[in-house]
Amino acid sequence: MLAHEGVICFGPPRGRQQTFVLLDEWLPASKPLTRADALARIAFRYFRGHGPATVRDLAWWAGLTLADAGEGLQSSASRLARWKLDGEDYWGPEADIPTPAKPPSALLLPPFDEFLVAYRNRGMVLDAADAGRLASLLSPTIVVKGRVVGTWNKQLTRGRLVIVPRFFSPSTEGRLRTLRPALERYGAFIGELVEVEQGTPAPRGKRISR
DSSP, rough: OOOTTTTEEEEEOTBBBBEEEHHHHHHHOOOOOOOOHHHHHHHHHHHHOOOOOHHHHHHHHHOOHHHHHHHHHHHHGSSSSEEEEEEEEEEEEOSSOOOSSSOOSSEEEEOOOHHTTTTOOOOSSSSHHTTTTOOTTOEEEEEEEEEEEEEEEEEEEEEEEEEEEEEEEOOOHHHOOOOOOOOOHHHHHHOOEEEEEEOOOOOOOOOOOO
């Protein structure tokens, strides 16, 4: 509630504990923006950080009307690159933006990660046939070579961290080997030895709408 009212915000973590700080003391003072400037800024920052994406994705992510999202895009389009796919315009950072090093082939993503949450249409990373296997966007997901291929959960006891992957299709030893570096990175991050217990395939459910 205090965060919604602009009194506090997240501060730096202290070990594994999240801290909170007074917003007025943590953030520098800034000049108020006009409505047009605010729409242009949020559009530019969204497409620069999440592109390629569409104006519908921006409206979804920012909670804007499609008209407001279009206005913001129009004001920032000259600083963005545009691609056309299946008759729809996609926007993103210009080509001279440095690209990151080659990403890992497999990732364990947390619940509500931007990889899925940030887009209205998730067809580029999630097969339509598998969308019903995600209970919601709160599901932690397994990503292999840029595609969501399953979900995972963890069981933590003293000195023992068990990761249970649940792939959409029957898993293979090769797929588990691909996942191993991600498991080791996660274990190193939390300071626990990782073990794996194969879960059953993720069941089909209702298609997620959010």
